[in-house]
Amino acid sequence: xxxxxxxxxxxxxxxxxxxxxxxxxxxxxxxxxxxxxxxxxxxxxxxxxxxxxxxxxxxxxxxxxxxxxxxxxxxxxxxxxxxxxxxxxxxxxxxxxxxxxxxxxxxxxxxxxxxxxxxxxxxxxxxxxxxxxxxxxxxxxxxxxxxxxxxxxxxxxxxxxxxxxxxxxxxxxxxxxxxxxxxxxxxxxxxxxxxxxxxxxxxxxxxxxxxxxxxxxxxxxxxxxxxxxxx
Amino acid sequence: xxxxxxxxxxxxxxxxxxxxxxxxxxxxxxxxxxxxxxxxxxxxxxxxxxxxxxxxxxxxxxxxxxxxxxxxxxxxxxxxxxxxxxxxxxxxxxxxxxxxxxxxxxxxxxxxxxxxxxxxxxxxxxxxxxxxxxxxxxxxxxxxxxxxxxxxxxxxxxxxxxxxxxxxxxxxxxxxxxxxxxxxxxxxxxxxxxxxxxxxxxxxxxxxxxxxxxxxxxxxxxxxxxxxxxx
Numbered sequence: 132x133x134x135x136x137x138x139x140x141x142x143x144x145x146x147x148x149x150x151x152x153x154x155x156x157x158x159x160x161x162x163x164x165x166x167x168x169x170x171x172x173x174x175x176x177x178x179x180x181x182x183x184x185x186x187x188x189x190x191x192x193x194x195x196x197x198x199x200x201x202x203x204x205x206x207x208x209x210x211x212x213x214x215x216x217x218x219x220x221x222x223x224x225x226x227x228x229x230x231x232x233x234x235x236x237x238x239x240x241x242x243x244x245x246x247x248x249x250x251x252x253x254x255x256x257x258x259x260x261x262x263x264x265x266x267x268x269x270x271x272x273x274x275x276x277x278x279x280x281x282x283x284x285x286x287x288x289x290x291x292x293x294x295x296x297x298x299x300x301x302x303x304x305x306x307x308x309x310x311x312x313x314x315x316x317x318x319x320x321x322x323x324x325x326x327x328x329x330x331x332x333x334x335x336x337x338x339x340x341x342x343x344x345x346x347x348x349x350x351x352x353x354x355x356x357x358x359x360x361x362x
Numbered sequence: 363x364x365x366x367x368x369x370x371x372x373x374x375x376x377x378x379x380x381x382x383x384x385x386x387x388x389x390x391x392x393x394x395x396x397x398x399x400x401x402x403x404x405x406x407x408x409x410x411x412x413x414x415x416x417x418x419x420x421x422x423x424x425x426x427x428x429x430x431x432x433x434x435x436x437x438x439x440x441x442x443x444x445x446x447x448x449x450x451x452x453x454x455x456x457x458x459x460x461x462x463x464x465x466x467x468x469x470x471x472x473x474x475x476x477x478x479x480x481x482x483x484x485x486x487x488x489x490x491x492x493x494x495x496x497x498x499x500x501x502x503x504x505x506x507x508x509x510x511x512x513x514x515x516x517x518x519x520x521x522x523x524x525x526x527x528x529x530x531x532x533x534x535x536x537x538x539x540x541x542x543x544x545x546x547x548x549x550x551x552x553x554x555x556x557x558x559x560x561x562x563x564x565x566x567x568x569x570x571x572x573x574x575x576x577x578x579x580x581x582x583x584x585x586x587x588x589x590x591x592x593x
Binding site: 187192198 | 425433436456457488511
């Protein structure tokens with residue numbers, strides 16, 4: 132009997148990867164004199180993966196890795212004046228307005244009456260908190276847990292803190308790796324709602340033959356799924 | 363009757379500002395060809411304050427602000443190769459071993475039997491969590507709350523989440539602004555333990571004539587204070 136629902140935030144409640152995508156294109160443009168876009172992308176991703184354990188997720192990590200990549204890919208010859216654009220990029224991304232996904236406010240509002248709702252998101256603490264506040268969803272959802280990694284241990288800790296048994300919990304998100312697989316592993320339920328863009332790091336295969344796993348096309352399908360599960 | 367104790371972490375349980383100080387000196391050395399140390403410091407602090415609301419606290423914010431300041435202070439003429447040192451600086455700071463303050467482990471261990479203990483720290487989520495794990499204190503203290511700002515609202519939220527009444531709570535920390543004043547404002551108790559270095563942003567005057575405020579010379583004095591308060 133599901134009594135609590137966790138929502139991923141980036142690319143589940145509000146757009147995120149589309150914003151990153153735009154800055155990836157700007158980064159490629161900045162380095163277009165030196166390298167083709169594919170080489171730039173590959174190098175940036177390699178830097179991000181190398182730095183991930185120390186830097187963690189989020190815009191500031193992305194900005195530092197992009198600065199490092201730009202210096203590396205140009206053998207140190209990129210004028211530092213041009214790197215200033217990458218610090219400005221971080222500021223622009225952090226200040227970017229929150230753009231909710233279609234149906235987010237209505238669906239969350241509809242479910243608030245019948246379920247305990249949490250937002251569980253990873254990334255930069257201050258940035259995620261600010262987006263949650265600006266999204267308007269803080270008026271409907273009581274808790275926003277910003278975590279540094281979304282693995283089994285993290286979900287176990289968050290659910291324990293809220294006194295929620297995994298079998299009573301459904302997680303909703305776009306990332307198989309971060310939102311779906313760890314929750315299923317704990318014995319919880321998960322609804323996957325794909326987003327058109329996926330950061331390579333988040334890619335993972337769908338779980339096979341698990342009755343607690345559900346695939347939805349968009350957020351508006353969530354209330355009907357919950358009704359079916361209750362029936 | 364105090365039943366719960368909150369510990370600030372940076373410069374209360376482990377050294378932090380001494381590490382920042384070292385990287386400030388490295389930053390001054392990097393720019394010594396262009397400007398005197400005072401000018402460099404002033405410019406860096408101004409950049410940090412301008413970026414604080416968007417970037418928040420922590421090493422990655424410091425690194426981005428130092429990169430921006432280096433470009434500004436040299437009119438864009440610093441070779442980008444030299445900026446690479448500032449990204450490396452961020453990695454070094456994030457990987458820096460945790461150096462506990464004298465008496466931290468013993469004092470926390472001594473109090474664990476009689477009080478609920480929390481660590482409440484602001485800054486980069488992943489970095490603070492990693493330091494908490496590496497400090498060895500995670501074996502003694504059940505909760506580490508990393509927050510994006512330490513103001514009245516944050517303390518009220520953290521205490522409510524743990525079901526702790528402010529009048530039963532004592533916060534221990536080195537920053538008047540972040541550890542002492544907000545907790546006193548909520549009706550809680552606070553013990554200030556100065557650290558030899560204070561980041562300018564954290565400076566604030568001591569509260570005047572508040573019986574719930576206590577000044578200690580070091581962590582080892584904390585158990586005796588608690589005994590006195592219980593008597």
